[in-house]
Amino acid sequence: MRIGELAQVSGTTTKTLRFYEEAGLLPAPERTAGGYRDYAPEALARLDFIRRSRTAGLTLAQIRQVLDIRDAGVAPCQHVQDLLEARLGDLDRQIADLQALRHTVARLRDDAATVDPTSCDATTVCRYL
Protein backbone atom coordinates (compact mmCIF):
# COMPACT_ATOMS: atom_id res chain seq x y z
CA MET A 1 0.00 0.00 0.00
CA ARG A 2 1.42 3.36 -0.96
CA ILE A 3 1.39 6.38 1.29
CA GLY A 4 -1.45 8.17 -0.46
CA GLU A 5 -3.72 5.17 -0.22
CA LEU A 6 -2.92 4.63 3.45
CA ALA A 7 -3.55 8.29 4.11
CA GLN A 8 -6.94 8.01 2.48
CA VAL A 9 -8.13 4.84 4.19
CA SER A 10 -6.85 6.03 7.57
CA GLY A 11 -8.38 9.46 7.16
CA THR A 12 -5.18 11.41 7.49
CA THR A 13 -2.61 12.98 5.16
CA THR A 14 0.68 11.89 3.65
CA LYS A 15 2.34 14.71 5.54
CA THR A 16 1.10 13.31 8.81
CA LEU A 17 2.20 9.79 7.97
CA ARG A 18 5.75 10.91 7.25
CA PHE A 19 5.66 13.01 10.39
CA TYR A 20 4.54 10.01 12.47
CA GLU A 21 7.32 7.94 11.02
CA GLU A 22 9.82 10.66 11.87
CA ALA A 23 8.35 10.87 15.37
CA GLY A 24 8.74 7.15 15.92
CA LEU A 25 5.04 6.32 15.96
CA LEU A 26 5.09 4.37 12.72
CA PRO A 27 7.89 1.95 11.85
CA ALA A 28 9.71 2.76 8.63
CA PRO A 29 7.94 0.72 5.95
CA GLU A 30 9.48 -1.27 3.14
CA ARG A 31 10.37 0.59 -0.02
CA THR A 32 9.49 -0.30 -3.58
CA ALA A 33 12.21 -0.50 -6.23
CA GLY A 34 11.44 3.13 -7.05
CA GLY A 35 11.89 4.29 -3.46
CA TYR A 36 8.21 4.60 -2.61
CA ARG A 37 7.02 3.68 0.88
CA ASP A 38 5.17 0.36 0.75
CA TYR A 39 3.02 -0.17 3.84
CA ALA A 40 1.87 -3.51 5.19
CA PRO A 41 -1.85 -3.74 6.02
CA GLU A 42 -1.05 -3.76 9.77
CA ALA A 43 -0.14 -0.10 9.50
CA LEU A 44 -3.83 0.71 9.34
CA ALA A 45 -4.59 -0.88 12.72
CA ARG A 46 -1.70 1.02 14.21
CA LEU A 47 -3.03 4.28 12.79
CA ASP A 48 -6.44 3.47 14.19
CA PHE A 49 -4.88 3.01 17.57
CA ILE A 50 -3.13 6.36 17.24
CA ARG A 51 -6.40 7.99 16.23
CA ARG A 52 -8.28 6.50 19.18
CA SER A 53 -5.55 7.57 21.54
CA ARG A 54 -5.60 11.08 20.15
CA THR A 55 -9.36 11.13 20.61
CA ALA A 56 -8.73 10.37 24.27
CA GLY A 57 -6.49 13.42 24.38
CA LEU A 58 -3.18 11.59 24.68
CA THR A 59 -0.14 13.37 23.31
CA LEU A 60 1.98 11.81 20.59
CA ALA A 61 4.73 11.30 23.17
CA GLN A 62 2.39 9.29 25.38
CA ILE A 63 1.14 7.27 22.44
CA ARG A 64 4.70 6.55 21.45
CA GLN A 65 5.41 5.21 24.93
CA VAL A 66 2.51 2.79 24.65
CA LEU A 67 3.61 1.69 21.21
CA ASP A 68 7.18 1.23 22.38
CA ILE A 69 6.00 -1.06 25.16
CA ARG A 70 3.90 -3.06 22.74
CA ASP A 71 6.75 -3.20 20.25
CA ALA A 72 9.01 -4.53 23.00
CA GLY A 73 6.64 -7.49 23.14
CA VAL A 74 4.91 -6.51 26.39
CA ALA A 75 1.19 -5.87 26.76
CA PRO A 76 0.90 -2.16 27.64
CA CYS A 77 -2.31 -2.63 29.64
CA GLN A 78 -1.03 -1.40 32.97
CA HIS A 79 0.71 1.56 31.41
CA VAL A 80 -2.43 2.49 29.52
CA GLN A 81 -4.50 2.31 32.69
CA ASP A 82 -2.03 4.60 34.43
CA LEU A 83 -2.11 7.00 31.51
CA LEU A 84 -5.90 7.11 31.52
CA GLU A 85 -5.94 7.74 35.25
CA ALA A 86 -3.40 10.54 34.94
CA ARG A 87 -5.27 12.01 31.99
CA LEU A 88 -8.44 12.05 34.06
CA GLY A 89 -6.66 13.97 36.79
CA ASP A 90 -5.35 16.47 34.24
CA LEU A 91 -8.80 16.93 32.80
CA ASP A 92 -10.31 17.53 36.22
CA ARG A 93 -7.70 20.16 36.92
CA GLN A 94 -8.18 21.83 33.57
CA ILE A 95 -11.94 21.87 33.97
CA ALA A 96 -11.69 23.30 37.47
CA ASP A 97 -9.29 26.01 36.25
CA LEU A 98 -11.56 26.95 33.39
CA GLN A 99 -14.59 27.05 35.65
CA ALA A 100 -12.78 29.35 38.05
CA LEU A 101 -11.83 31.56 35.12
CA ARG A 102 -15.41 31.46 33.92
CA HIS A 103 -16.58 32.81 37.26
CA THR A 104 -14.03 35.60 37.08
CA VAL A 105 -15.00 36.58 33.57
CA ALA A 106 -18.73 36.32 34.30
CA ARG A 107 -18.30 38.64 37.23
CA LEU A 108 -16.34 41.12 35.16
CA ARG A 109 -19.05 41.05 32.55
CA ASP A 110 -21.81 41.54 35.12
CA ASP A 111 -19.91 44.46 36.64
CA ALA A 112 -19.45 45.96 33.21
CA ALA A 113 -23.20 45.93 32.70
CA THR A 114 -23.86 47.94 35.86
CA VAL A 115 -20.89 50.27 36.28
CA ASP A 116 -21.05 53.79 34.90
CA PRO A 117 -18.77 54.04 31.84
CA THR A 118 -17.98 57.68 32.63
CA SER A 119 -16.05 56.48 35.64
CA CYS A 120 -13.47 55.06 33.24
CA ASP A 121 -10.18 56.86 33.26
CA ALA A 122 -7.68 56.95 30.45
CA THR A 123 -4.63 55.98 32.51
CA THR A 124 -6.37 52.88 33.87
CA VAL A 125 -7.46 52.15 30.29
CA CYS A 126 -10.72 50.45 31.28
CA ARG A 127 -12.26 49.97 34.67
CA TYR A 128 -14.16 46.90 33.53
CA LEU A 129 -11.05 44.80 33.81
Next chain:
Amino acid sequence: MRIGELAQVSGTTTKTLRFYEEAGLLPAPERTAGGYRDYAPEALARLDFIRRSRTAGLTLAQIRQVLDIRDAGVAPCQHVQDLLEARLGDLDRQIADLQALRHTVARLRDDAATVDPTSCDATTVCRYL
Protein backbone atom coordinates in the same frame (compact mmCIF):
# COMPACT_ATOMS: atom_id res chain seq x y z
CA MET B 1 12.18 54.79 35.75
CA ARG B 2 14.53 52.27 34.16
CA ILE B 3 13.39 48.96 32.78
CA GLY B 4 14.66 46.85 35.68
CA GLU B 5 12.81 48.96 38.21
CA LEU B 6 9.59 48.90 36.22
CA ALA B 7 9.92 45.16 35.85
CA GLN B 8 10.26 44.80 39.58
CA VAL B 9 7.37 47.06 40.63
CA SER B 10 5.10 45.57 37.97
CA GLY B 11 6.03 42.02 38.87
CA THR B 12 7.33 41.05 35.46
CA THR B 13 10.71 40.84 33.71
CA THR B 14 12.76 43.13 31.52
CA LYS B 15 12.45 40.57 28.75
CA THR B 16 8.68 40.76 28.91
CA LEU B 17 8.67 44.56 28.91
CA ARG B 18 10.76 44.69 25.74
CA PHE B 19 8.55 42.02 24.25
CA TYR B 20 5.41 44.00 25.06
CA GLU B 21 6.95 47.08 23.47
CA GLU B 22 7.78 45.06 20.37
CA ALA B 23 4.24 43.66 20.35
CA GLY B 24 2.71 47.14 20.48
CA LEU B 25 1.29 46.84 23.99
CA LEU B 26 3.62 49.37 25.54
CA PRO B 27 4.53 52.63 23.79
CA ALA B 28 8.25 53.08 23.18
CA PRO B 29 9.48 55.08 26.16
CA GLU B 30 11.87 58.01 26.19
CA ARG B 31 15.54 57.20 26.22
CA THR B 32 18.22 58.57 28.52
CA ALA B 33 21.41 60.08 27.07
CA GLY B 34 23.01 56.66 27.39
CA GLY B 35 20.27 54.93 25.41
CA TYR B 36 18.47 53.38 28.38
CA ARG B 37 14.68 53.18 28.33
CA ASP B 38 13.19 55.75 30.70
CA TYR B 39 9.60 54.96 31.59
CA ALA B 40 6.99 57.45 32.77
CA PRO B 41 5.03 56.40 35.88
CA GLU B 42 1.89 55.83 33.76
CA ALA B 43 3.53 52.74 32.32
CA LEU B 44 2.79 50.96 35.59
CA ALA B 45 -0.98 51.48 35.30
CA ARG B 46 -0.85 50.18 31.76
CA LEU B 47 1.02 47.10 32.86
CA ASP B 48 -1.54 46.56 35.60
CA PHE B 49 -4.25 46.69 32.99
CA ILE B 50 -2.39 44.15 30.90
CA ARG B 51 -1.98 41.91 33.92
CA ARG B 52 -5.68 42.13 34.81
CA SER B 53 -6.63 41.39 31.22
CA ARG B 54 -4.32 38.38 31.12
CA THR B 55 -5.90 37.16 34.34
CA ALA B 56 -9.24 37.27 32.53
CA GLY B 57 -7.70 35.07 29.85
CA LEU B 58 -7.52 37.65 27.10
CA THR B 59 -4.79 37.17 24.53
CA LEU B 60 -2.16 39.81 23.93
CA ALA B 61 -3.77 40.52 20.56
CA GLN B 62 -7.10 41.24 22.24
CA ILE B 63 -5.46 43.40 24.88
CA ARG B 64 -3.68 45.32 22.17
CA GLN B 65 -7.02 46.01 20.46
CA VAL B 66 -8.40 47.49 23.66
CA LEU B 67 -5.28 49.58 24.18
CA ASP B 68 -5.37 50.79 20.59
CA ILE B 69 -8.94 51.99 21.06
CA ARG B 70 -8.03 53.75 24.27
CA ASP B 71 -4.95 55.26 22.64
CA ALA B 72 -7.12 56.56 19.82
CA GLY B 73 -8.91 58.61 22.50
CA VAL B 74 -12.03 56.48 22.65
CA ALA B 75 -13.33 54.72 25.74
CA PRO B 76 -13.10 51.00 24.95
CA CYS B 77 -16.03 50.08 27.21
CA GLN B 78 -18.25 48.58 24.54
CA HIS B 79 -15.41 46.65 22.96
CA VAL B 80 -14.40 45.28 26.35
CA GLN B 81 -17.95 44.18 27.06
CA ASP B 82 -18.05 42.40 23.72
CA LEU B 83 -14.71 40.76 24.42
CA LEU B 84 -15.87 39.53 27.80
CA GLU B 85 -19.05 38.16 26.31
CA ALA B 86 -17.12 36.36 23.58
CA ARG B 87 -14.61 35.07 26.09
CA LEU B 88 -17.45 33.66 28.15
CA GLY B 89 -18.78 31.83 25.12
CA ASP B 90 -15.34 30.42 24.40
CA LEU B 91 -14.96 29.27 27.97
CA ASP B 92 -18.33 27.57 27.92
CA ARG B 93 -17.38 25.74 24.75
CA GLN B 94 -14.00 24.73 26.10
CA ILE B 95 -15.51 23.49 29.34
CA ALA B 96 -18.17 21.51 27.51
CA ASP B 97 -15.52 19.97 25.25
CA LEU B 98 -13.35 18.99 28.17
CA GLN B 99 -16.29 17.53 30.03
CA ALA B 100 -17.22 15.44 27.03
CA LEU B 101 -13.62 14.28 26.80
CA ARG B 102 -13.66 13.53 30.52
CA HIS B 103 -16.65 11.26 30.02
CA THR B 104 -14.87 9.46 27.19
CA VAL B 105 -11.71 8.96 29.19
CA ALA B 106 -13.60 7.93 32.33
CA ARG B 107 -15.43 5.31 30.37
CA LEU B 108 -12.22 4.01 28.82
CA ARG B 109 -10.71 3.76 32.27
CA ASP B 110 -13.74 1.96 33.67
CA ASP B 111 -13.68 -0.49 30.78
CA ALA B 112 -9.98 -1.05 31.33
CA ALA B 113 -10.71 -2.06 34.91
CA THR B 114 -13.19 -4.75 33.88
CA VAL B 115 -11.98 -6.12 30.55
CA ASP B 116 -9.74 -9.15 30.46
CA PRO B 117 -6.18 -8.12 29.50
CA THR B 118 -5.58 -11.41 27.72
CA SER B 119 -8.07 -10.31 25.09
CA CYS B 120 -5.50 -7.71 23.99
CA ASP B 121 -3.98 -8.36 20.62
CA ALA B 122 -0.66 -7.12 19.38
CA THR B 123 -1.88 -5.68 16.09
CA THR B 124 -4.54 -3.60 17.82
CA VAL B 125 -1.86 -2.53 20.30
CA CYS B 126 -4.25 -2.16 23.22
CA ARG B 127 -7.92 -2.85 23.44
CA TYR B 128 -8.37 -0.33 26.22
CA LEU B 129 -8.27 2.51 23.76
Next chain:
DNA sequence: CTTGACCTTCCCCTGTACTGGAAGGTCCAT
Protein backbone atom coordinates in the same frame (compact mmCIF):
# COMPACT_ATOMS: atom_id res chain seq x y z
C1' DC C 1 7.53 10.32 -25.81
C1' DT C 2 5.06 12.99 -22.99
C1' DT C 3 1.66 14.14 -19.64
C1' DG C 4 -0.15 13.97 -15.11
C1' DA C 5 -0.65 11.86 -10.81
C1' DC C 6 1.91 10.37 -7.40
C1' DC C 7 6.04 10.04 -4.79
C1' DT C 8 10.82 11.57 -2.60
C1' DT C 9 13.67 14.71 0.59
C1' DC C 10 14.48 19.22 2.40
C1' DC C 11 13.69 23.26 4.91
C1' DC C 12 10.84 26.70 6.72
C1' DC C 13 6.29 28.26 8.83
C1' DT C 14 2.09 28.29 11.80
C1' DG C 15 0.35 30.38 16.86
C1' DT C 16 1.21 31.78 21.85
C1' DA C 17 3.86 34.29 25.14
C1' DC C 18 7.61 34.62 26.25
C1' DT C 19 12.86 32.94 27.66
C1' DG C 20 18.01 32.27 27.03
C1' DG C 21 22.17 33.79 25.68
C1' DA C 22 25.89 36.33 23.14
C1' DA C 23 28.38 40.57 22.32
C1' DG C 24 28.82 44.85 23.64
C1' DG C 25 27.63 49.73 25.87
C1' DT C 26 26.62 52.72 30.37
C1' DC C 27 26.88 54.14 34.97
C1' DC C 28 28.36 54.42 39.70
C1' DA C 29 31.41 53.33 43.40
C1' DT C 30 35.92 52.20 44.82
Next chain:
DNA sequence: ATGGACCTTCCAGTACAGGGGAAGGTCAAG
Protein backbone atom coordinates in the same frame (compact mmCIF):
# COMPACT_ATOMS: atom_id res chain seq x y z
C1' DA D 1 40.67 52.81 36.00
C1' DT D 2 38.32 48.94 37.06
C1' DG D 3 34.72 46.02 38.70
C1' DG D 4 30.07 44.86 38.76
C1' DA D 5 25.35 45.84 38.04
C1' DC D 6 22.65 47.29 34.74
C1' DC D 7 21.41 48.22 30.07
C1' DT D 8 21.37 47.67 24.64
C1' DT D 9 20.31 44.85 20.23
C1' DC D 10 19.83 40.63 17.84
C1' DC D 11 19.26 35.75 17.10
C1' DA D 12 17.43 31.49 18.42
C1' DG D 13 14.58 28.34 20.92
C1' DT D 14 10.57 26.48 23.82
C1' DA D 15 5.97 23.06 23.26
C1' DC D 16 2.54 20.96 20.14
C1' DA D 17 1.13 18.63 15.86
C1' DG D 18 1.61 19.05 11.86
C1' DG D 19 1.24 22.28 7.06
C1' DG D 20 3.32 24.68 2.78
C1' DG D 21 5.92 24.52 -0.90
C1' DA D 22 10.23 23.78 -3.80
C1' DA D 23 13.05 20.75 -6.64
C1' DG D 24 13.20 16.63 -8.47
C1' DG D 25 12.22 11.26 -9.22
C1' DT D 26 8.68 7.28 -10.64
C1' DC D 27 5.08 5.11 -12.96
C1' DA D 28 1.06 4.01 -15.85
C1' DA D 29 -1.74 5.66 -19.68
C1' DG D 30 -2.27 7.71 -24.12
